[in-house]
Amino acid sequence: MTDHGSSSPHSRVDRNQQWRLGLARATSAFLVGMTLSGLSLWVLPFSVPNQFLVLAHTLTGVVLFLPVSYYLLSHWLAYRRHQMTHIKLAGYVGLFVLALCNVSGLVLTVEALVGPRISYAWDSVHIVTTFAILAFVAPHILALVVRDRKPHLAGMATHGKAVALATAAALVGVALLVYAYPPPRLSEELPPDYSYAFGPDRPFAPSLAVTATGKAYDSRLLAGSEGCGSVGCHEQIFAEWQVSAHRYAAMDTAFQAIQLNMAEQNGPDSTRYCGGCHDPISLFSGTKNIFTDPGKLTALAGYQEGVSCLSCHAIREVDVKGNANFLMGQPARYLFEIEHDQNPTAALRFARDFLIRAYPREHVRSLGKTLFKAPEYCASCHKQFIDQEINRVGWVQLQNQYDNWRKSRWNHPSDPKKTIECRECHMPLTASHDPASGDAADYNRSGSDGKHRSHRFLGANQMMPALLNLPGWEEQVSLIDRWLKGRIEIPEIADKWTKGSAVGIELVTKDSVRPGETLPIQVVITSNKVGHDYPTGPLDIIQSWVEIVVEDDSGRVVFSSGTVGEDGFIAPGSFIFKAEPVDSQGNLIDRHNLWEMVGVRHRRALFPGFSDTASYDVDCPDLRRVKKAFSDESLEVEAPKEAERLRVRARLLYRKVDQYLLNFLYGREKNLTSPVTEMASAVKDVRISRDATD
Secondary structure, three states, X not given: OOOOOOOOHHHOOOHHHHHHOHHHHHHHHHHHHHHHHHHHHHHOOOOHHHHHHHHHHHHHHHXXXXXXXXXXXXXXXXXXXXXXOHHHHHHHHHHHHHHHHHHHHHHHHHHHHHOOOOOHHHHHHHHHHHHHHHHHHHHHHHHHHHHHOOOOHHHHHHHHHHHHHHHHHHHHHHHHHHHHOOOOOOOOOOOOOOXXXXXXXOOOOOOOOEXXXXXXXXXXXXXXXXXXXXXXXXXXXXXXXXXXXXXXXXXXXXXXXXHHHHHHHHOHHHHHHHHHHHOHHHHHHOHHXXXXXXXXXXXXXXXXXXXXXXXXXXXXXXXXOOOOOEEEOOOOOOOOHHHHHHOOOHHHHHHHHHHHHHOOHHHXXXXXXXXXXXXXXXXXXXXXXXXXXXXXXXXXXXXXXXXXXXXXXXXXXXXXXXXXXXXXXXXXXXXXXXXXXXXXOOOOOOXXXXXXXXXXXXXXXXXXXXXXXXXXXXXXXXXXXXXXXXXXXXXXXXXXXXXXXXXXXXXXEOXXXXXXXXXXXXXXXXXXXXXXXXXXXOOOOOEEEEEEEXXXXXXXXXXXXXXXXXXXXXXXXXXXXXXXXXXXXXXEOXXXXXXXXXXXXXXXXXXXXXXXXXXXXXXXXXXXXXXXXXXXXXXXXXXXXXXXXXXXXXXXXXXXXXXXXXXXXHOHHHOOOOOOEEEEEXXXXXXXXXXXXX
């Protein structure tokens, strides 16, 4: 913009004219506006104005990229032959960092438009060069102003006024956009007919879950999981979650039927006990207050999402007491997120997706936390009890996976190389192109390992994904089957546990037996790779049992136990892992009516690493007596052939829901049965001995 001391007449530049150039004014206004907006985005907290600044900042950068680049090039050409001074040196450095800032901004824009995320390297370049512009371009211009203020004051004044006017106009434009934007009206009030059965200071009781504001959350704040998959960022994770138990926690038809039963007996407000873990969206929005009409179930807020992406990632604090003892934060939603969820359009989706990817700081800060890695995070829901508020009697411990794990051989608090935590089993690493891949904070991972934690949350429910016909349920059920059998390899923890079945069995019996003699058989069941009790969860529902069948050579069944009849019931007297809770009258809790439970009359489960034994006494048939019965030659009956051996087959079986409860929930006429998984099996042949001492 000025002559820095020309070395020849041919290199002189009309400095006054340079100050008056329209492109020079545009470039200066560009510098001021982009720097101020960039600093605002970096320094000020996440807000609606800042999000509009992102859009304005980006649009301005794209529109003026070529004109500004042209001006920078022409400016350099005009002054390149002038004598080198400290002003010119600052200008050269400023020119370089400004060009780099513009290029990095353009790269970030393209990444935000077409990619799943922006590059943190380019983002860092963009931020650093912004400060470099302040360090070099600003002094360069200020030095010129001081130097040229007398001979070229008029040109500089015109230039300054134009820049100030353009900057002010841009700020006013953004302010008008903010003013004109009608944000979604979110309700923080519970319904007028809401029941405060447990006191006005505990609106969500008997659940222990609370909100950060102490008020209700509009259901739209925690919903909208589909957006996480449609943005183009977390498609893999969304697809995994979509068929997981977390997703169908509220849709689970057995759960809904049990809740209806609870509402009819205890009142609708009692079902909030289940809400914190099964359907936090309806709990915090207050819609669980209307729960006695089966026709309204599918209309409940969050019914289709259960534990949604946001309701899990928005949790701020947890307590290992259980029963959903957590603090739910109020997630910040980006512009057009909620609007798009309600009325999807291409324009809203484009703006929403671009903002999240171009301005991801709040998204990452609020939804990505190291808290997720801690087993205590899982404990807030995977630990359960009932107390006087529910059963009107007193405190009773229910399922407790957390303390099982904490006291087991898998937990070594001071040595992560020996410890196996919840996420390492239930969320194994999987190859990923997701922006959430990599984790430099984990002891055995890196930020560029190209993997993410699976959000299938593999557990033990093969029935519900198929019953609900969820997308991809076939693969999920197949994976659960392999998971239960211990056949899914997890390389990162392979050296921490044994190979083979998750729960193994061993047949212990004699090698031979004589006819008429009793054969003792023991089936030893060992928990090899289960991080908590086996089985775990609601043991009044879940069943795992030993099936044993003894046959002779011809296939005749000599003995059986644990077989399942055509009606779906297990044969009486079988060896079963399960619990038998009772109510205050000693009656069996057999409809998962835990609100009546006061204790347990029988409970059988395996602690991690421990074994249990099922014992049987089997009589070996003596067919010599049968032959004598058919010794009359007048009878044309073939005597039974003497057996040479007995084949003993034992299987450890598992199913999620017992048949009585299924019949109660769905009706016997539905002929609905829970899939049975063979956890492990063993076979042994026992020789029938007939030596001279027989």
